[in-house]
Amino acid sequence: MVTKAEGPGWVLYLGRWQDTPLADARGATVLTDPPYTRRNILGYRSGSDVDLSGKKGQWSIPYAEIGEDDARELSQWAASAAAWWYVAFNDHIGWHWLEQGATDAGLLTFAPVIWSKTNPPPRLRGDGPGSACEHLMVSRQRGQLPAARSGHRPGHYHGPGQNTQSSDKIVIGQKPLWLMQALVRDYSQRGDVILEPYAGSGTTLLAAVTEGREAIGAEADPDRFEKAAVRLSCGFTKSFDFGGAA
16 A cells, blocks of 8 residues: 555655656646755765765765666656656756756756755865755747746746745755745646655645645655655645736
């Protein structure tokens, strides 16, 4: 039996997305924040002293990195699962893997969309510049978009790396809710289904339901799954609908 948590407008499965019903789900948009590459994890905040085993290093990252094959598999699945848009975060190396996978799968891809942070973490060893930006790989199905789904999308998002309303940081790598809400509005419409195969703390799912969408996600780590389920089950307030499509 597949373990899942669910509430109004959202379903979250426990397990690798490939092993859950999410693998067969279809939606308007795949919006995902998968793990970043090994190079990014090794350089996280403190430089090369990070031990991926978690036994040493003050800033160890408690999850595995994404590999090129993983990135290509994700893009291949997203090409069949998303009716319109496929948007994925990563570092500059992972971006290329995701983009190449999307191109190989027949999607139309674009130049990197940048999220620049106003409060980036410092590189504490002082042996190089800190990282103030993250990359979004944006792609879509080929062909002309319907008029209702056409329009300008930003090539750049700028703002704090954490929610301005709260200092709550549930897991490492968590994206701010304001950013995910902006992406939900830009790449889907009310009533659409958003798919997130790397749900983490549930921010994408929460952003989707607060913006009047439905969301289906999967999270492989049991601890993160539980934290996301609790967070989503606490309730939320939907954004105002002023009559527009978004």
